[in-house]
Amino acid sequence: MTETLQQLPPVGPTEPGEPPRIGPDPARWRRVRIGSGMLRNLLRPSNLIVLVCVLLVAYFVLVPLLYLLYGTFYDGRTITFRFFEEAYSAVGLTEMWRNTLMYAIGSTVLSVTIGTTLAYLTVRTDIPFKGLIFATALIPLVVPGILNTIAWIFLLSPRIGIINSWLEPIFGAGAINIYSIGGMIFVEGLGSTPLVFLLMYAAFRSMDPALEESALMSGASLWRTVRTVTLPLVRPALYTCALIMLVSGLESFEVPALLGIPVNEWVLTSRIWEALGHFPPRTGEAGAIATTLLVIAAAGVLWQSRLQRKSRAFQTVSGKGFRPRPMELGKAKPFVLTGLLLYFAIAVVLPLLTLIYASLQPYYQVPSRASLSALTLDNYRDLVSDGPSVNAIVNSFSLSLTAATCVMFLVAVVAWVVIRTNLFGRNILDSLTFLPLMIPGLVLGVSLLYVYLRFPLPIYATWWILLIAYFTKSIPIGMRYASASMYQIGGELEESANTSGATWWQTFRWVTLPLLFPGLLGGWIYLVVGLIRELSASLLLYSPGNEVISVRIWEMWSDGSFTEIAAFGMVMVGVLMVLVLIARKLGANIGVGLK
Amino acid sequence: MSTQVTVKDGRLAVEGLVKTFKSSKGEAEDVVRAVDDVSLSVEPGRLLTLLGPSGCGKTTTLRCVAGLEHPNQGEIAVGERVLFSSSKGVRLPANQRGLGMVFQSYAIWPHMNVRKNVSFPLRARRGKDRLSRKEITERADRALAVVQLDHLATRPATDLSGGQQQRLALARALVMQPPLLLLDEPLSNLDAKLREDMRFELKRLQRDLGVTTVYVTHDQVEALAMSDVIAVMSNGKVEQMGRPTDIYNNPRSRFVADFVGTTNLIAGEVESREGDRYVVTTPQGRLAARSPGDLATGAQVIVSVRPEHIQVAEGEASTSAPGVWNGTIANRAFLGDAVDHLVSVGDFTVRTRCNPSIRFSRDSAVHLTFPSEHCSLLPA
Incomplete structure (x- = not known):
C-alpha cells in the first residue's frame, strides 16, 4: 500500500497565509481509490464520521429537490410540462x-x-x-x-x-x-x-x-x-x-x-x-x-x-x-x-x-x-386539560430540540471538513449546506411529501417526517454559526493537540468541540426558537396526533376558537421569551443572519 | 533548576527534504518549492536554529519534522526512529511522532486550566501507554515546576500573562519527555524586555534538560545568542550552516552577510593574492582581505566588513596602504551604547560603529582603517 502512495502527487498543499489544514490526514481520501488497504483506510473512525456527515447532508438536501423535479416533470409515463400548463391555465x-x-x-x-x-x-x-x-x-x-x-x-x-x-x-x-x-x-x-x-x-x-x-x-x-x-x-x-x-x-x-x-x-x-x-x-x-x-x-x-x-x-x-x-x-x-x-x-x-x-x-x-x-383565566385553565394542545407543545419541543441538537453536531463536523481540510469536494459540501436556504418552507413540505409517498421508508405521516423537514431547514443557519466560530479558532490550537499525540477524534472532542461550543450554543438556541415558530412545512407534513404548536394554532383558528388561540399564543410567547433571555444571558449571539 | 524532567537522547537527521506547494495563482503548473533539498543534522542535546526571512521555508521545514506538513521527498529521523522517508514509504502522523512543539501563538487551549493544558499529551495516550490519573497529575506538576508555574496549576489558562503562557506551552511540549523539541518563533509575541529574559531562560532550560531542539526565528540576534548551530535559510535552501561566530565572522554568501547583522558590502576585483590574503581593488580604493576560498586574479568579488570592525580616525591618512580610505562624515546617529557614523568615500557610504565616546561632527575629514582579518571575500 505504502509503495503506491509515494508515486501519487503531493498531498495537502497549504497556501501560505491560509489557515493550516490539519487533521485525520484528509489526503488519505485520494489514496483510497488505489491500493489494497482501501477498506481498512475507509473504516478508520475519523474518516467514517466525516463520510457519514457528508452523506447525511447530501441525502437531506438533494433527495427532496430531485423528487420534487421528478414529480413535477414526470407524470408516471413521460416527461411532461402538463402540470405547468394546468397550474398556469387556472383563472386569475x-x-x-x-x-x-x-x-x-x-x-x-x-x-x-x-x-x-x-x-x-x-x-x-x-x-x-x-x-x-x-x-x-x-x-x-x-x-x-x-x-x-x-x-x-x-x-x-x-x-x-x-x-x-x-x-x-x-x-x-x-x-x-x-x-x-x-x-x-x-x-x-x-x-x-x-x-x-x-x-x-x-x-x-x-x-x-x-x-x-x-x-x-x-x-x-x-x-x-x-x-x-x-x-x-x-x-x-x-x-x-x-x-x-x-x-x-x-x-x-x-x-x-x-x-x-x-x-x-x-x-x-x-x-x-x-x-x-x-x-x-x-x-x-x-x-x-x-x-x-x-x-x-x-x-x-x-x-x-x-x-x-x-x-x-x-x-x-x-x-x-x-x-x-x-x-x-x-x-x-x-x-x-x-x-x-x-x-x-x-x-x-x-x-x-x-x-x-x-x-x-x-x-x-x-x-x-x-x-x-x-x-x-379560564382559557389558560382549559389549555392544561386540552389534550391536542398539550400534545402539540410536547411535539414542538421534542422535534425542535432533537433537530437542533443533531444539526449542530452535524454542521460542526461539516464546518471542520470545509474549513480545516483540503478534502476533495469540500466546496461542493459547503454549497450543499447553503442550498436549503433557497427552499421555501412550503416547497420543502411538498418535496418531502413526494419523497416519502414513494420512498419505501415508513415515515410518511409520522413524527419522523417532521423531524426530517426541521433538520433540512436548519442546516444552512446551523452551518453559518458553526463556520463563523470555526474561523475564530486558530489552526494551531488543533495542531498542538495533534503534536501532543491526540487522535483526530480526541482532538475534535477535547479541543475543537469545546472551543466551538459558545457559537454552537448560539446557533442551537436560534434554531430551536425558529423551529418552534415554523408553520408552512409543518402544515403540509403533520398528521392528526402529530400537530406542533403553530399547526395547533392554525387548527384552532379554523375552528374559530379565538380566545383559546390567544391564550395558547401567550404561552408560546412566554416560552420563546424565556429561551431568548437564556440565550442573551449566555451571551450567545442570536438574531443576525438569514431568516 | 534541576533536570527533573529527563529527556531521551535524540539526534535529528534530515536528508534531502523537498516540500512543494501549488502557487496561490491557482495555475496547476505553478509549483513553489518551499523547502528545496534541505539536509540538516543536530547532535543530541544541541540547539539548532533555522534562521531566515519570512517565506524562506524555515517554518515549513519545522512543520515537516513535526508531521504537520507532508514532504514530497527526503528522509527525517530522530535517533534510530525514521519519521518520514519517501524511499522507504514511511510517514508517521504527527500524533505518533511524540515530539514536543511550541507554536508561535502558543496555542494554549483557553477552555482548560493550566494543569489540564500541560497534562493533555499524557491524557491523550491510549491502550497500554495509558497512565493512571495520579501519575498524570504528578508528571504534569513536575513539568510545571520546571518552568516555575506550579503555583498556578489550577488557574484558567487565559489568566496567564504572555510570558507565562509561553512557559506553559513549553511545559506542555516537554511533559511527554520528547526526544526532540520544536520551537516556532516562540518569543516573537513577547515584548522586547521580556523577550531578552526569556531568551536566556529558554537557553538555560534547554541545556539543563539536554533536549535536542530545533528553533525557528527570523531574529538574527536571537539566533546568535541561543544557538549551538545556525542554519541560515533562503528560498527554501540552507545557505550556510555553522556555529554563530562562524556565521557572523565568516559569512560565505552575500545573503548571509547581509541578513545576519549589519554589514558593508563593497564590490571589487581581485588584484593580487598571497596564500589566503588577497588585495582587492574597488572604485573607492584598495582593501586587504582574507578568504579560505580559491579566487583568481581579476575575479569579481564582494568584500563584507562589519561596521564595528572599521576604525575611524581624525584627519587624512598618511599612508596609501590597502585598507585605509579617506572620507568625510555624512551623518551621525547616537544609539546609546554605540554611535554610528555614515562616512562618504567618493559617492559610496560606509557605515561604522564605535564607542559612544568617539564623536565626529558632520563634514569633518576622517580616515577609515579596514583590518584585513575582518574583511570577508564573497563571490559577487
Whole structure:
C-alpha cells in the first residue's frame, strides 16, 4: 500500500497565509481509490464520521429537490410540462402574479425603510430609548408570524376589529380592511422590520464614522451627509437586505393564507396550499408552482450572496473600534422621538396587548367596560386539560430540540471538513449546506411529501417526517454559526493537540468541540426558537396526533376558537421569551443572519 | 533548576527534504518549492536554529519534522526512529511522532486550566501507554515546576500573562519527555524586555534538560545568542550552516552577510593574492582581505566588513596602504551604547560603529582603517 502512495502527487498543499489544514490526514481520501488497504483506510473512525456527515447532508438536501423535479416533470409515463400548463391555465393567473409582486415588493419597501431608519438612529444619533428599539428587534423571535397576523385581525378586521370599532363613529363601519393586499403588506412589512434593523445595524456599525465626520467638517448638513456619504457606503448592505426581504416576502405563507385567502387574493404560496387542499390533492400542480417559487427564491438568494461578497469588500473601510460621538438630531429630536414611540406602540404594544386581552375573555368581543370587568383565566385553565394542545407543545419541543441538537453536531463536523481540510469536494459540501436556504418552507413540505409517498421508508405521516423537514431547514443557519466560530479558532490550537499525540477524534472532542461550543450554543438556541415558530412545512407534513404548536394554532383558528388561540399564543410567547433571555444571558449571539 | 524532567537522547537527521506547494495563482503548473533539498543534522542535546526571512521555508521545514506538513521527498529521523522517508514509504502522523512543539501563538487551549493544558499529551495516550490519573497529575506538576508555574496549576489558562503562557506551552511540549523539541518563533509575541529574559531562560532550560531542539526565528540576534548551530535559510535552501561566530565572522554568501547583522558590502576585483590574503581593488580604493576560498586574479568579488570592525580616525591618512580610505562624515546617529557614523568615500557610504565616546561632527575629514582579518571575500 505504502509503495503506491509515494508515486501519487503531493498531498495537502497549504497556501501560505491560509489557515493550516490539519487533521485525520484528509489526503488519505485520494489514496483510497488505489491500493489494497482501501477498506481498512475507509473504516478508520475519523474518516467514517466525516463520510457519514457528508452523506447525511447530501441525502437531506438533494433527495427532496430531485423528487420534487421528478414529480413535477414526470407524470408516471413521460416527461411532461402538463402540470405547468394546468397550474398556469387556472383563472386569475395575472392577478396572482400581480398580487405576489405587489405583496413582496410592498412589504420589502416598508420593512427596509423603517428598519434602516431605526438602525441609523440607534447607531449614529443621540436619540434616547435605544434599548426600546432593541426590544422591538427581539419581538419577531418571540411572536411568530401566525400569532402576529391573528393579532392584527383582532385589531383591523372590518367586522370585529378593535380599531375599526373605535373609528366607526367617525368613518363608518369597517373603515380599514386588513383583508386586502394593503393589509397583507402592512402586517408582513411590520413583522420583518426587526430583521432589517439587525442587518442594517451591523452594516452601520462596521462603517468608519470618520467618513461621516469629515463630511460634516466639510460643511455638509446632516441630511446631506446621510444622502451623499452614509447611504452610498451602506448601499451594498442595503441591497442585500432588500433582496433577503423580497425572497422572504415571496416565501411567506401565514399572512397571505390568513388575510388573502378569505377574500380571494392569491399569491404563489397560497396557491400551492390551495392545490394540495383539493381531493385528491393536485400534487403535480402544487409541484409546478413550487418549482417556480424555488427558481425565483434560488435566484434571489444567489444574487444576494453575490452582493454580500461585494459588500464585504466595501466594509474594509471600517475604522478602529472607538466610540464615535453620536450625531445630534437637534430640533428634529422631538419629532423623531414621537415617530419612534408611535412605531413601538403600533408594532409591539398593540398586537401584544390585544392578544393578552383576548386570552382573558370567555368569548371574543370588542373591549368595553363590560368585557374588561369580565376578565377570566379560564382559557389558560382549559389549555392544561386540552389534550391536542398539550400534545402539540410536547411535539414542538421534542422535534425542535432533537433537530437542533443533531444539526449542530452535524454542521460542526461539516464546518471542520470545509474549513480545516483540503478534502476533495469540500466546496461542493459547503454549497450543499447553503442550498436549503433557497427552499421555501412550503416547497420543502411538498418535496418531502413526494419523497416519502414513494420512498419505501415508513415515515410518511409520522413524527419522523417532521423531524426530517426541521433538520433540512436548519442546516444552512446551523452551518453559518458553526463556520463563523470555526474561523475564530486558530489552526494551531488543533495542531498542538495533534503534536501532543491526540487522535483526530480526541482532538475534535477535547479541543475543537469545546472551543466551538459558545457559537454552537448560539446557533442551537436560534434554531430551536425558529423551529418552534415554523408553520408552512409543518402544515403540509403533520398528521392528526402529530400537530406542533403553530399547526395547533392554525387548527384552532379554523375552528374559530379565538380566545383559546390567544391564550395558547401567550404561552408560546412566554416560552420563546424565556429561551431568548437564556440565550442573551449566555451571551450567545442570536438574531443576525438569514431568516 | 534541576533536570527533573529527563529527556531521551535524540539526534535529528534530515536528508534531502523537498516540500512543494501549488502557487496561490491557482495555475496547476505553478509549483513553489518551499523547502528545496534541505539536509540538516543536530547532535543530541544541541540547539539548532533555522534562521531566515519570512517565506524562506524555515517554518515549513519545522512543520515537516513535526508531521504537520507532508514532504514530497527526503528522509527525517530522530535517533534510530525514521519519521518520514519517501524511499522507504514511511510517514508517521504527527500524533505518533511524540515530539514536543511550541507554536508561535502558543496555542494554549483557553477552555482548560493550566494543569489540564500541560497534562493533555499524557491524557491523550491510549491502550497500554495509558497512565493512571495520579501519575498524570504528578508528571504534569513536575513539568510545571520546571518552568516555575506550579503555583498556578489550577488557574484558567487565559489568566496567564504572555510570558507565562509561553512557559506553559513549553511545559506542555516537554511533559511527554520528547526526544526532540520544536520551537516556532516562540518569543516573537513577547515584548522586547521580556523577550531578552526569556531568551536566556529558554537557553538555560534547554541545556539543563539536554533536549535536542530545533528553533525557528527570523531574529538574527536571537539566533546568535541561543544557538549551538545556525542554519541560515533562503528560498527554501540552507545557505550556510555553522556555529554563530562562524556565521557572523565568516559569512560565505552575500545573503548571509547581509541578513545576519549589519554589514558593508563593497564590490571589487581581485588584484593580487598571497596564500589566503588577497588585495582587492574597488572604485573607492584598495582593501586587504582574507578568504579560505580559491579566487583568481581579476575575479569579481564582494568584500563584507562589519561596521564595528572599521576604525575611524581624525584627519587624512598618511599612508596609501590597502585598507585605509579617506572620507568625510555624512551623518551621525547616537544609539546609546554605540554611535554610528555614515562616512562618504567618493559617492559610496560606509557605515561604522564605535564607542559612544568617539564623536565626529558632520563634514569633518576622517580616515577609515579596514583590518584585513575582518574583511570577508564573497563571490559577487
